[in-house]
Amino acid sequence: NAGVTQTPKFQVLKTGQSMTLQCAQDMNHNSMYWYRQDPGMGLRLIYYSASEGTTDKGEVPNGYNVSRLNKREFSLRLESAAPSQTSVYFCASSPQGGLYGYTFGSGTRLTVV
Amino acid sequence: GQQLNQSPQSMFIQEGEDVSMNCTSSSIFNTWLWYKQDPGEGPVLLIALYKAGELTSNGRLTAQFGITRKDSFLNISASIPSDVGIYFCAGQWETSGSRLTFGEGTQLTVNP
Numbered sequence: 001n002a003g004v005t006q007t008p009k010f011q012v013l014k015t016g017q018s019m020t021l022q023c024a025q026d027m028n029h030n031s032m033y034w035y036r037q038d039p040g041m042g043l044r045l046i047y048y049s050a051s052e053g054t055t056d057k058g059e060v061p062n063g064y065n066v067s068r069l070n071k072r073e074f075s076l077r078l079e080s081a082a083p084s085q086t087s088v089y090f091c092a093s094s095p096q097g098g099l100y101g102y103t104f105g106s107g108t109r110l111t112v113v
Numbered sequence: 114g115q116q117l118n119q120s121p122q123s124m125f126i127q128e129g130e131d132v133s134m135n136c137t138s139s140s141i142f143n144t145w146l147w148y149k150q151d152p153g154e155g156p157v158l159l160i161a162l163y164k165a166g167e168l169t170s171n172g173r174l175t176a177q178f179g180i181t182r183k184d185s186f187l188n189i190s191a192s193i194p195s196d197v198g199i200y201f202c203a204g205q206w207e208t209s210g211s212r213l214t215f216g217e218g219t220q221l222t223v224n225p
Contacts, residue, residue: 004155033212040122042217043156043201090155098205098213101146104155 002026006091006105013081013112021076021108023091031094032074033102034058034066036087043090049074050097081112119202119216127224132189134219136202144205145178145185146213151198159200160187192223 007022025032034046035058045058047066055066063085065077074093078085088109092102119136126132136145144163148156160171162178162185169176173190185202202216 040217042119043215045212048212092155097211098146098203099144101148101158101161101203102213104157106155107153 004091004093004103004105006089006108008108009106010109011111013078013110015082015112017081018077018079019081020078021089021091021110022073023075023105024073025091025093025103026072027093027095027103028071029093029103030071030096032068033092033094034064034074034076035090035092036060036085037090037107038087046076046089081110083112086110086112117202117204117214117216119219121219122217123220123222125222125224126192128192128194130192132192132196132221133186134200134202135184135186136204136216137184138204138206138214139183140206141182142185142204142206143182145176146203146205147174147176147185147187148201148203149198150201150218156199156201189221192221194223194225197221197223 004025030051033048035043044060049055049068052071067075088107090107091105094102117136146161147159150156160176165182167178175188177186199218201218203213205211
């Protein structure tokens with residue numbers, strides 16, 4: 001039972017570089033989410049996809065784009081990385097909304113230098 | 114958006130002590146959830162609450178859905194070193210389909 005799988009686990013980027021964080025779930029969940037976690041600031045929602053074919057902005061979408069490739073996969077792209085995007089990124093999924101909670105991946109630790 | 118106030122922000126306790134933390138909201142929530150995040154991992158669901166007044170246990174953990182539906186509490190009894198981590202509350206203020214709102218977390222340190 002893999003659950004939610006995120007790749008890569010660690011990444012160092014130079015300012016201005018681009019990259020895509022990958023997320024896949026094998027639980028047949030409809031909804032998927034991208035969060036960032038910074039010290040003392042909890043979990044902040046970047047983007048989410050309530051169902052396949054839809055995406056919406058969360059609290060902190062600036063500097064990011066997402067793609068819901070299919071029901072299983074939801075990717076997060078940084079077009080031009082900035083030091084302020086140094087963070088730990090978590091992908092999560094749920095059957096539908098938050099009623100039964102989210103299942104989280106183990107995170108991607110990103111450093112932008 | 115909806116705000117959750119979680120307290121305390123951090124706790125330093127001795128092994129064997131009991132721990133209490135809580136979350137409050139200005140809005141009525143229909144669902145309260147408690148997560149634990151181990152160092153270097155993603156949050157994992159501990160307890161889910163769906164009715165006002167509900168009291169639910171998971172081993173040494175007990176959580177309650179407040180009567181006003183605007184708060185929730187998590188208690189850990191007889192703490193052990195592996196309880197170390199960040200505990201998050203999360204709530205949903207509408208029926209199925211609505212996103213969760215997360216508290217800022219309580220960092221728990223347990224000294225052996």
